[in-house]
Amino acid sequence: MKLFDPHIHMTSRTTDDYAAMRRAGIIAVTEPAFWLGQPRTHAGSFEDYFLSLVGWERFRASQFGIRHFCTLGLNPKEANNPDIVDPVLELVDLYLEKDGVVAVGEIGYDDMTPAEDDILGRQVEMALRHGLPIMVHTPHRDKKAGTRRTIDLLREAGVPPHMVLIDHNNEETLPITLDSGCWAGHTIYPGSKMDEPRMVGLVQTYGGERIMINSSADWGISDPLKVPKTTDAMVAAGIATDTIDTIVWRNPIAFYAQSGRLDPAELEIPLPVDQRLLFEGNTVLRGQAPAVDVPAAATAVPA
Amino acid sequence: MSTRPAERRTQPILALLVAARDPDGAAWLEATVAAPALPGTPGFMRAFAAASRRLRGSPPPQGDELPALRALGIAVPERWSAQRLLRAALLVASVEATGEEAPARLTAAFRTSDSEERAVILQSLTLLPDPARFAPLAADACRSSVQPVFEAVAGDNRFPSAFFAEPIFNQMVLKAVFTGMPLARIVGLAERTTPALRRMAADFRSERRAAGRVVPADLDRLLDAPFPDGTTTP
Numbered sequence: 001m002k003l004f005d006p007h008i009h010m011t012s013r014t015t016d017d018y019a020a021m022r023r024a025g026i027i028a029v030t031e032p033a034f035w036l037g038q039p040r041t042h043a044g045s046f047e048d049y050f051l052s053l054v055g056w057e058r059f060r061a062s063q064f065g066i067r068h069f070c071t072l073g074l075n076p077k078e079a080n081n082p083d084i085v086d087p088v089l090e091l092v093d094l095y096l097e098k099d100g101v102v103a104v105g106e107i108g109y110d111d112m113t114p115a116e117d118d119i120l121g122r123q124v125e126m127a128l129r130h131g132l133p134i135m136v137h138t139p140h141r142d143k144k145a146g147t148r149r150t151i152d153l154l155r156e157a158g159v160p161p162h163m164v165l166i167d168h169n170n171e172e173t174l175p176i177t178l179d180s181g182c183w184a185g186h187t188i189y190p191g192s193k194m195d196e197p198r199m200v201g202l203v204q205t206y207g208g209e210r211i212m213i214n215s216s217a218d219w220g221i222s223d224p225l226k227v228p229k230t231t232d233a234m235v236a237a238g239i240a241t242d243t244i245d246t247i248v249w250r251n252p253i254a255f256y257a258q259s260g261r262l263d264p265a266e267l268e269i270p271l272p273v274d275q276r277l278l279f280e281g282n283t284v285l286r287g288q289a290p291a292v293d294v295p296a297a298a299t300a301v302p303a
Numbered sequence: 304m305s306t307r308p309a310e311r312r313t314q315p316i317l318a319l320l321v322a323a324r325d326p327d328g329a330a331w332l333e334a335t336v337a338a339p340a341l342p343g344t345p346g347f348m349r350a351f352a353a354a355s356r357r358l359r360g361s362p363p364p365q366g367d368e369l370p371a372l373r374a375l376g377i378a379v380p381e382r383w384s385a386q387r388l389l390r391a392a393l394l395v396a397s398v399e400a401t402g403e404e405a406p407a408r409l410t411a412a413f414r415t416s417d418s419e420e421r422a423v424i425l426q427s428l429t430l431l432p433d434p435a436r437f438a439p440l441a442a443d444a445c446r447s448s449v450q451p452v453f454e455a456v457a458g459d460n461r462f463p464s465a466f467f468a469e470p471i472f473n474q475m476v477l478k479a480v481f482t483g484m485p486l487a488r489i490v491g492l493a494e495r496t497t498p499a500l501r502r503m504a505a506d507f508r509s510e511r512r513a514a515g516r517v518v519p520a521d522l523d524r525l526l527d528a529p530f531p532d533g534t535t536t537p
Contacts, residue, residue: 081443141503143506144510145506171514172509
């Protein structure tokens with residue numbers, strides 16, 4: 001089964017992770033712009049980060065047979081520093097036009113401050129102007145209220161619900177998200193947010209329509225193989241193959257293809273690995289022999 | 304607590320406690336604060352960092368020193384180290400010499416500080432003149448993912464209950480529950496518990512139960528405690 005992880009922060013992961021993901025069937029990922037665990041203090045730090053998301057990281061993924069897309073935005077965790085907001089939002093506006101950028105995100109609320117309201121509203125306006133879908137982070141604290149407030153803001157801004165992915169849902173926010181008409185993401189995390197058995201239960205209750213799962217793996221305790229592991233759990237629970245395929249492959253493609261920057265037909269063709277390639281003179285190799293696939297035989301993933 | 308600073312009395316008391324531990328350290332402090340570098344300047348940051356190399360092995364506050372430090376505004380001086388006293392003495396002298404630029408300068412100092420330096424700044428906020436003006440800095444510190452930095456502002460600190468607006472205070476309390484910091488360490492929590500905070504805590508308890516996950520005991524204590532006026536959560 002082909003798998004798409006619609007939310008994973010590969011910048012923080014190793015080449016071993018890429019190889020393991022490809023072996024487990026993940027052939028496409030979306031990397032939302034995020035924070036680095038501590039807030040950046042200069043707008044220039046964001047520019048280099050955005051450049052790596054549309055450049056080096058996209059290349060690095062391709063070296064393991066994985067197609068890499070990204071979403072760009074100023075995340076709510078860094079939205080409360082007035083010194084960087086205006087210049088970073090100018091950068092977001094500029095970089096949203098790049099190839100491989102398939103949504104504005106992850107944006108939303110963290111502390112639900114007036115500053116976060118302002119920055120969310122400005123980025124929603126950018127998404128409408130660029131014709132891009134919106135990928136929404138829902139807060140850890142005061143989650144239900146935060147989810148409702150986000151959906152209300154998007155509705156008032158005139159964003160069609162099919163252009164919105166509300167992420168990090170749980171048992172109590174999923175009905176709110178589905179009622180709104182938005183897509184519903186679920187982050188499968190070791191020991192928090194959502195786990196495999198609970199996710200199986202949600203799919204048994206709600207089916208696969210507008211439902212997605214992701215690992216949100218980053219620099220913290222997380223697992224880049226949570227999409228294949230949850231897929232296995234759904235298979236073991238007897239969930240129909242068609243429903244699983246909808247959740248782990250067709251839905252992410254349908255959502256992000258609304259950007260016009262992701263071609264569903266191209267995604268069906270395996271990406272050949274050619275580690276002889278360079279990116280700005282750099283390579284993922286550290287003196288190793290490059291792995292090279294003959295085109296259309298993407299099974300040979302470096303172990 | 305009084306929101307008025309212990310006018311110009313704080314720094315000499317801290318300096319006395321340093322002198323009681325290490326005469327060399329006290330001499331260095333006196334020389335450094337004779338013409339204090341302003342917070343955030345390279346001169347200040349160098350001295351602030353180097354202070355931790357002094358008073359190694361000196362005892363933490365004890366005996367009669369504890370009530371004296373509590374009177375200055377430190378909630379739990381038992382958790383302070385000798386180095387923290389020295390750094391606080393430097394910081395107070397430097398901020399007192401700064402005037403109206405103090406919030407911007409202290410924010411700059413905070414940004415280039417390591418985790419323990421940040422903790423000292425946050426734990427010392429109530430010692431500074433006109434502490435209310437540092438509320439934006441303290442609120443930003445609540446967003447830290449570095450647990451000792453978060454705990455330096457949220458725990459054993461009189462600042463949040465005295466100066467935080469309700470949304471910021473409530474977010475801080477929920478974050479303490481999330482990160483496992485005992486709510487008993489939040490100074491003034493009972494007085495600041497409002498219907499909005501209880502609603503947030505109740506939503507969180509409901510989400511945890513729906514997820515089949517353990518509800519932190521602190522959440523139950525927060526929700527089941529009576530209001531200051533004697534009423535309880537409906």
